[in-house]
Structures are given as C-alpha cells and as structure tokens.
Amino acid sequence: DAGVIQSPRHEVTEMGQEVTLRCKPISGHDYLFWYRQTMMRGLELLIYFNNNVPIDDSGMPEDRFSAKMPNASFSTLKIQPSEPRDSAVYFCASSLEGGAYEQYFGPGTRLTVT
Amino acid sequence: AQSVTQLGSHVSVSEGALVLLRCNYSSSVPPYLFWYVQYPNQGLQLLLKYTSAATLVKGINGFEAEFKKSETSFHLTKPSAHMSDAAEYFCAVSEGFQKLVFGTGTRLLVSP
Numbered sequence: 001d002a003g004v005i006q007s008p009r010h011e012v013t014e015m016g017q018e019v020t021l022r023c024k025p026i027s028g029h030d031y032l033f034w035y036r037q038t039m040m041r042g043l044e045l046l047i048y049f050n051n052n053v054p055i056d057d058s059g060m061p062e063d064r065f066s067a068k069m070p071n072a073s074f075s076t077l078k079i080q081p082s083e084p085r086d087s088a089v090y091f092c093a094s095s096l097e098g099g100a101y102e103q104y105f106g107p108g109t110r111l112t113v114t
Numbered sequence: 115a116q117s118v119t120q121l122g123s124h125v126s127v128s129e130g131a132l133v134l135l136r137c138n139y140s141s142s143v144p145p146y147l148f149w150y151v152q153y154p155n156q157g158l159q160l161l162l163k164y165t166s167a168a169t170l171v172k173g174i175n176g177f178e179a180e181f182k183k184s185e186t187s188f189h190l191t192k193p194s195a196h197m198s199d200a201a202e203y204f205c206a207v208s209e210g211f212q213k214l215v216f217g218t219g220t221r222l223l224v225s226p
Contacts, residue, residue: 004157033213043158043204043216056213091157102148103214105157 004106006092012112018080021109024073025094033103034067034077035091043091049075082113116141116209118188120217128225133177133192135220137205140186146208147188149179152219153201161203164188175199200224 005024013019025032034046047057052069060067064083069075079086089110093103121136139145146165150158162173169181175198179190188205202221206214 031212042218045213048213050212093157102160102163103158105159107157
C-alpha cells in the first residue's frame with residue numbers, strides 16, 4: 001500500500017486566498033483524522049471522520065475552516081479566507097478502527113500564508 | 115478527559131547512552147497508550163503501543179516502554195542511543211477508543 005497520500009506537499013498563498021488540502025487515506029481504513037502542527041501549539045486534532053461522517057469537529061479553529069469526506073478514499077480541508085496565523089503543517093492520518101488502533105500519518109502539507 | 119504530560123521538551127544524550135523519555139497519563143478508564151516518533155519533515159509513525167496486555171511493551175528500533183499503573187506512567191527507554199534516534203517523540207492516550215490525545219512532544223538530541 002502507498003500509505004496516506006497528501007497533496008500538495010507545500011503551499012504558499014497570500015492572505016485572503018482559499019486553500020484546499022487533500023488527503024487519500026489507506027484503503028480499508030474507516031477513520032480519517034486531520035491535525036495541525038505548529039511550534040506554539042504542538043499537534044492539534046482538528047476533525048475526524050468515521051465511515052465518511054464527521055464525528056468530532058471541536059478542534060476546528062473557526063468557521064473559516066471546513067472539511068469534507070465525500071467518499072472513503074478522499075478528504076479535503078479547506079481554509080477560506082486564509083490568514084498568516086494559519087501557517088502550519090497539516091497532517092492527515094487514517095486508522096483501521098479508531099483510536100485504539102495505530103494511526104498512519106501522511107507526510108503533511110506545509111502551508112505558508114503571507 | 116484523558117491527557118498525557120511529557121516531561122522535558124528536549125533531552126540530550128550521547129551516542130551509546132541510555133535514552134529515557136518520560137510520559138505520565140491521566141485517564142478515568144484503563145488507557146490505551148502510544149509512543150510515536152517524528153523524523154524531520156515527516157509524519158508521525160508508531161513506535162509501540164500498550165493495550166492492556168503485557169506491561170512491558172517492545173517496539174521498533176530497540177525502544178520499549180513500561181506501563182506502571184501505580185505511577186500513571188508510560189516512560190520510553192532504549193539501552194543505547196544511536197545517532198539515527200534523533201527525532202521528536204510523542205506520547206499519546208486513546209480517548210473514547212476513537213481518537214488520540216497527544217502530548218507536547220520531546221525532542222531527542224544525540225551527540226557523537
């Protein structure tokens with residue numbers, strides 16, 4: 001298996017622009033997680049899905065952030081409009097059956113908002 | 115809510131020395147506990163996990179961790195550090211058996 005795939009690997013955008021991050025989980029995994037990592041706040045869980053349904057989005061910082069999972073093999077995290085404080089590395093992870101099982105992380109998308 | 119505390123944001127050791135990274139957990143139920151490692155510019159990968167079987171858990175790359183309920187600890191150890199062990203290490207606890215709560219991470223520095 002190719003593992004969790006994220007695109008793009010790097011994104012540089014100007015403040016106010018829309019940003020879309022993409023994730024393809026490992027085939028057969030029922031859970032998908034979006035995390036954000038910064039020096040100041042560490043690793044934060046933004047939202048997670050079970051069988052394509054959002055279960056907990058309490059970590060989403062504000063309404064500018066939205067996430068979708070239209071099918072079992074694809075998820076997006078959208079920021080609109082983007083702000084400099086959104087600069088971070090965003091990770092997608094997938095898991096076979098939830099938190100008691102190993103989460104497999106993608107390589108991350110490094111977002112820079114200028 | 116479950117939580118983990120990692121003591122020390124940075125730990126420095128010499129190559130060949132013992133590695134000890136500390137993690138204490140808070141959980142209202144018997145926990146599932148994990149250690150993940152993150153190498154530069156990469157995602158996290160699982161080192162080992164405790165799921166209420168043996169209290170001493172062996173992981174990849176010679177790492178192991180011992181679950182101590184009386185001390186609410188799950189410290190990570192390796193008898194002899196290697197230069198390639200330099201990375202950031204995260205302790206995590208399962209919450210509700212659906213998601214993980216991660217600690218703030220400990221950066222391990224290994225000097226020759």
